[in-house]
Amino acid sequence: MKIIEELEWRGLIQDCSDREGINALSSERSFYIGYDPSAPSLQLGNLVPCIVSLHLARSGLKALQLFGGATGAIGDPSGKSAERPLLSREQIEANVANHKRTIQGIFERAGLKAEFIDNYSWTQGVGVLDFLREIGKHFTVNYMLSKEVVKARLDGEGISFTEFSYMLLQANDFLHLYKTMNCRLQIGGSDQWGNITAGLELIRKKGLSDAYALSIPLITDSQGKKFGKTEGGAIWLDAAYTSPFKFHQFWLNTSDEDAVKYLRIFTFLSKSEIENLESRLKSAPEKRECQRVLADSVTALVHGETAVNEAKKSAEVLFGGSLSGVGERQLQEIFSDVPSSSISRIQLSEMSVLDALVHSCLSKSKGEAKRLVASGGAYVNNNRITEGEAQLSSLAADYPNLIILRSGKKSYHLIKIE
Numbered sequence: 385m386k387i388i389e390e391l392e393w394r395g396l397i398q399d400c401s402d403r404e405g406i407n408a409l410s411s412e413r414s415f416y417i418g419y420d421p422s423a424p425s426l427q428l429g430n431l432v433p434c435i436v437s438l439h440l441a442r443s444g445l446k447a448l449q450l451f452g453g454a455t456g457a458i459g460d461p462s463g464k465s466a467e468r469p470l471l472s473r474e475q476i477e478a479n480v481a482n483h484k485r486t487i488q489g490i491f492e493r494a495g496l497k498a499e500f501i502d503n504y505s506w507t508q509g510v511g512v513l514d515f516l517r518e519i520g521k522h523f524t525v526n527y528m529l530s531k532e533v534v535k536a537r538l539d540g541e542g543i544s545f546t547e548f549s550y551m552l553l554q555a556n557d558f559l560h561l562y563k564t565m566n567c568r569l570q571i572g573g574s575d576q577w578g579n580i581t582a583g584l585e586l587i588r589k590k591g592l593s594d595a596y597a598l599s600i601p602l603i604t605d606s607q608g609k610k611f612g613k614t615e616g617g618a619i620w621l622d623a624a625y626t627s628p629f630k631f632h633q634f635w636l637n638t639s640d641e642d643a644v645k646y647l648r649i650f651t652f653l654s655k656s657e658i659e660n661l662e663s664r665l666k667s668a669p670e671k672r673e674c675q676r677v678l679a680d681s682v683t684a685l686v687h688g689e690t691a692v693n694e695a696k697k698s699a700e701v702l703f704g705g706s707l708s709g710v711g712e713r714q715l716q717e718i719f720s721d722v723p724s725s726s727i728s729r730i731q732l733s734e735m736s737v738l739d740a741l742v743h744s745c746l747s748k749s750k751g752e753a754k755r756l757v758a759s760g761g762a763y764v765n766n767n768r769i770t771e772g773e774a775q776l777s778s779l780a781a782d783y784p785n786l787i788i789l790r791s792g793k794k795s796y797h798l799i800k801i802e
Contacts, residue, residue: 387443391598393655394648401584406569406596415569416561418503418554419487421456421479424467426486426635428612429573431686433600434490435577436571442497442652447566449487451480453504455554462533462575466540470471486621486686493685494652496778499565503557506564521555522589523582531578546738551582558583562595569596571574603649606641613733616721621686627717628687632695636672637681640665643674651681661678671707671745704793707765712783716798719788732801737764737779738772744789744797756791763790 386407391397400406409415414787417433419426434449441447452460456476459468470477476662484500491498528534528551537543559569570580580597587595603611610649612619619634620626626634638646644662647653652674653661665674683692698718727735735743738753741762747753756762757772764779765788780787787799 387440387639389435390443391439394439395635395645396432396439396600396649399577399597399599401581401597401686405594406598406721409445409568409596411444411446411568412566414448414499414561414565414567415440415571416448416450416501416558416567418450418452418557419483420452420460420474421483422459422471424479424482424624426483428619428621431490431621431682432488432603432649433571433573434542436598436600437495437498438491438494438652440569440571441491441494445569446566447491447496447498448565449484449491449500450557450561451483451500452503453477453480453616454476454507454510455503455550455557457504458479458550458553458577459547461537461543462573462579464537467544482622489688490685493688503553503559503560506560507553507556508602509770515556519552519559519586523552523555527585528582531582551579551715554579555586557581558595559586559590562587562592568594568597571598571600574599574601585635588673606639606766608689612762623687623691627720628683628691629695629698629714629717631687632692633678633699635682636675636699638675639680639764640669640674644680647674647678650695651678653677653681673715701766704763704766704790707782707788712786715783715786715788719796722796723776724800726800726802728802732777735774735776737769737776739763740764740776740787740789740799741772741791744799745794746789746791746797758793764788766790766802 388403388407417437437447510671558570572580577599584595661674680692701718738750741747741753754772762769785801789797
């Protein structure tokens with residue numbers, strides 16, 4: 385299957401300037417995708433163009449992963465209704481370094497090579513007059529105003545000359561990579577189509593040919609909501625912002641309606657393998673096999689196999705499994721979303737299990753707490769408690785700063801010891 389057909393059946397093509405031209409690109413050619421360093425971490429939405437990059441690299445093209453050290457100083461107006469705040473050079477460099485680590489790790493885990501570049505390296509020395517003569521000369525204001533991103537902003541609060549010029553910088557990137565790194569294809573999100581085609585226009589006006597563009601659709605769930613957002617906010621690719629456990633849980637919680645679609649988009653399983661999983665989903669949806677394969681595959685790609693195993697262990701703990709082998713940091717991550725409270729070590733030394741159940745509001749009174757213990761529904765660190773008057777500290781010695789209380793199967797409370 386040719387690369388365009390491969391991407392098409394996976395639902396990864398929105399716009400394509402020349403299907404046959406892209407299919408015919410030889411292995412000495414390269415392609416590029418740009419990452420905007422406006423945040424400390426890349427979000428889950430950024431994984432989609434990265435996945436497309438991996439497919440293109442698997443097809444034999446050379447992968448260029450561009451980080452916008454220069455364009456990030458301007459701010460991409462695409463998809464934004466208002467002007468972006470300008471970042472300092474230090475912020476941009478820190479974000480670029482973090483994004484590079486993330487994408488580099490993904491390529492390494494996929495067993496593929498890429499070249500990682502920063503457009504600041506060829507943009508920083510360009511003078512204003514030279515840029516206007518060499519790049520600006522080839523674009524009319526009418527052409528720039530016709531772009532959807534510009535029209536949308538003009539219909540709102542307007543657009544600064546700074547952000548208005550963003551497409552020229554991105555067009556210059558494509559031209560530079562065309563000349564210096566044999567780059568013939570630029571890919572990006574569908575909101576980038578105007579900027580990407582500006583690059584094609586510049587290359588054409590410079591008397592060059594055989595340049596192509598491909599955009600990726602905005603991914604939505606079965607309810608039409610933008611993919612990668614939860615009630616708790618964005619899902620990040622950096623483990624410092626979204627733990628591998630929460631990342632894994634996000635995929636496990638995928639609906640049956642979305643699971644097969646996401647397998648096509650985010651994994652490298654073959655068409656027959658996905659069809660087989662889809663068949664098993666229809667015959668035994670309660671097993672959630674599609675979701676488990678999806679969660680394991682994507683988490684392994686982004687965070688590694690060790691993170692997958694730790695995430696599975698964390699899930700066992702969350703559903704009442706043994707805490708054996710679970711460190712305090714991991715325990716805090718697992719229960720970061722449950723109700724919590726803090727007590728002093730003096731309070732801990734004087735607190736019984738019954739006191740703790742009342743303190744945590746898992747029981748309304750000591751009488752109710754006694755009945756909970758008697759029924760076998762009270763747990764400390766996932767161990768069933770049979771003696772309510774026992775000292776809490778004697779039952780929770782494994783973790784010096786945390787205690788997990790549980791009532792029944794799902795009601796948790798995290799006590800932090802200060």
